[in-house]
Amino acid sequence: MAEEKKLKLSHTLLPAESMKVMAEAMGIAQVPEETSQLLADEVSYRIKEIAQDALKFMHMGKRRKLTTGDVDYALKLKNVEPLYGFHAQEFIPFRYASGGGRELYFYEEKEVDLSDIINTPLPRVPLDVCLKAHWLSIEGTQPAIPENPPPAPKEQQKAEATEPLKSTKPGQEENGPLKGQGQSAAAPDGKGKEKKAPVLEGAPLKLKPRSIHELSVEQQLYYKEITEACVGSCEAKRAEALQSIATDPGLYQMLPRFSTFISEGVRVNVVQNNLALLIYLMRMVKALMDNPTLYLEKYLHELIPAVMTCIVSRQLCLRPDVDNHWALRDFAARLIAQICKNFSTTTNNIQSRITKTFTKSWVDEKTPWTTRYGSIAGLAELGHDVIKTLILPRLQVEGERVRGIVEGPVVSNIDKIGADHVQSLLLVSAGEGGPPRPPPSTLSCPPPPAAAPPSR
């Protein structure tokens, strides 16, 4: 039987009134109702006919979009003079107006001053057609170059991570962006079902074939270049490398390597107190996170500990009294907040786990000032709610502790610097999380903490 697919038929007819209006515009005053109805029917039919012919020109022109040119050619087929003046490719210059219960579309013709046109500088000549070659495929595999679309769209990377049963032979990935465009979309779906069915029936479970992540020579070279540049001494090169990590669409195959590189790098350099390298590695994390084509979820278990280390580690540099390791802690804290924002879900609970870690080390009496600073910074980056519920209540206790160091006998210079930093951090973050500042005119309530003049 015929498929129950409803044919979209247009029963659009021009209203008879339009005919009257047009006749009036032509100077024919009294058009009988019957005549205008007949005219409307006829005109509607002709317009549809022309539209169908115009579609033909669109198909032969190998385009998806009907242009005004197509309509012109369709008119020409019927020996009708084309409409001149509608040559904009992108935009049809009709304006809409309504009023008095009538809706109107009209063609706005402004009066143009010729001298204006003559005096304006000529627009730039559009670029000419040119031919550019690239490899779409090399012996069956698509190279990851900017000319090709990202090799594995994020959905597919995700599907690979979460649905290992789904085969990813090249050519069956059309359930990505193309899905639902045509009738054939049913085919891949059907396949998916077939594959899943045996699992439910207890047939031998199909495991994902162990894929060998082998990098091509080019990829290996790229990896080497990038990692060397990222931790090397040349700042210009590093910027370039980070830019590449943040924008290249074809990095997903190298992602496990980068992730390991970062986590190992942090592990080694924390022990060696190499502040510079830690900063470089955190910048790599940032670049990875900036890349919109990467599906990072699979590697968070390596990245989060590395970033956390850079926030709360007791010592991150050789000379804690001089080096600015505070900046690194701030930067990493922002990263972790970004991670929470991007990836935290109700199932993985990343944010609450991270919050717990921070609070635990902050509450501990014996925590050194550096770690204390990191924990507060980390918490402070997590947003107003966290500040309100976790930082503000402890403000007084912490204030006492800071005062103990700052005003008490000098125990050690390092502690004093630490306490100073904690204090200024608390001032800033408490200011953000506190109640909204009242307008300046009301002086009755005491100024919020952030408004207090800094002690130093």
Place this chain on the structure above:
Amino acid sequence: MGIQYLHNPFHSVLSMCITITRQTLAIIYLQALSFIYTDVIPLVYLDTFAVGGGVPVEDQPDVSAVLSAYKQQGDPALYEEYYSGLKHFIECALDCHRAELSQLFYPLFVHMYLELVYNQHENEAKSFFEKFHGDQECYYQDDLRVLSSLTKKEHMKGNETMLDFRTSKFVLRISRDSYQLLKRHLQEKQNNQIWNIVQEHLYIDIFDGMPRSKQQIDAMVGSLAGEAKREANKAKVFFGLLKEPEIEVPLDDEDEEGENEEGKPKKKKPKRESMGSKSKKQDPNAPPQTRIPLPELKDSDKLDKIMNMKEATKRVRLGPECLPSICFYTFLNAYQGLTAVDVTDDSSMIVGGFADSTVRVWSVTPKKLRSVKSAADLSLIDKESDDVLERIMDEKTASELKILYGHSGPVYGTSFSPDRNYLLSCSEDGTVRLWSLQTFTCLVGYKGHNYPVWDTQFSPYGYYFVSGGHDRVARLWATDHYQPLRIFAGHLADVTCTRFHPNSNYIATGSADRTVRLWDVLNGNCVRIFTGHKGPIHSLAFSPNGRFLATGATDGRVLLWDIGHGLMVGELKGHTDTVYALRFSRDGEILASGSMDNTVRLWDAVKVFEDLETDDFTTATGHINLPENSQDLLLGTYMTKSTPVIHLHFTRRNLLLASGAYSPQ
């Protein structure tokens, strides 16, 4: 010789382009340009103008006569009753008959509707349409849309689609049993209205044996005028390849070169011999060598053949395990204006036809495009010297891109001649133009189609070319005749694409009426009609051995046909938009398809065709039973970056070249 040229319109155009004073130089020059077809006796166009369904002209004199067939009418109020009565009968029929009889719905629906409209029962017609259009198969949507806008008798006159319904009978294939059932029912019910339509407007092709299944029917229907009659595909087709001419290869020379290049002459030699022996054997299915007069090979052609053979020895053997590399040529800044692409056989040049009426030729090798010197400069050349061919070229004109101006509408088709001396282009302005790639000027404008010309292609042996357009006919031309040699008429809608068979004896045309036809060049007869596509056909490709034809349409499907038996042998589903490009690899192992959905797909052509040999029954009855194996046959899908693929080409070494215009959304 001079006299001969005087008769030649081709020459007169040429002589206008370039005036060369000295006769001798002119001859040298013409030889260089290989304009001399002294031995070709072109097909004379007087003998047959193949006229199949009548050449459709806008104001056909017999329109009113044709339409008046609708004059006899029953009571308009009863139409719905008749139709639903039949519908009820068919739905209650046995399963095996139901699928077959359901084929009647659509043509009956259309004819009844048209009768109502013709007899000016506008309201009845509307309600009839409303009530039953939902029952029709989804692939008739486009026609239904046309039908729905047609509500008045006056509209019918100019409407071509509806004229087709009148002029040609809708063909149905039904088994004898089902037909008897229908006949008995209609006679019992005294349902004369429907019986009249069946008698007058339908052609029922009755066969003996089992009724076909719904699936089998669905595979074959969908065209504007029903299925092809069985006898339409019975004619013998010589689908084999012509014997390759023997070329005396200066063997010593070659082996030396081979050694120099490859360093392993041992391996190369046996291969060459095998190739030689292959070409000597006459294919039993091939047409007689001189069935169609073909131009004699020139020295430059022979050189090219030798080059081709050399390249062939370095050809990659493709297969599911060894997929071709794809090089994509993107046209940037085309502003949605690229409408046609072609690549020379040796992959040295690419031509693009554009919506702004220009034709642009690019050289994709380091060798730049040069034109010959002006007449005055040519006369100064020492014509005895060995490198005269090199000397006539003007070094100053060397560039990567040449733009050819001449058309006055979008260029919808382009084709290089096999010897790379000429280029054809066809356009909305109704002309086909022949350009010289030596002077980069237009030589001839062939006027014949008065409406847009959608496609054109050179014969694989040069000299002849085919064009097809909106006037629903395809024409065969010879470059030196200003009128067509053959007119292939029969399609019921625009001829959208045309292709020569590799042996140049046949031409395939695809049309917006959703059929593919194969025409005999010798006598202009239509020898095959392939139905099964559900949308206008936009691409055609012959397999290199000449046995199979692949066709792609707007429905996104690629269908494969056995030309010898006239059967559908495969269906490749996967594309989600119009397939604009199809090409077999040089040895026919891989079929590549390119589409509007921004993908290139590769299919295993060997596997499709190998399953086929086994079944004798289908050959006898023509009932096909296609397996649903598109997913297994698909070897790879390659997405482009918002670039629809509109041309594919395999180089002589089996590298796939694809091209299209970047069109950001």
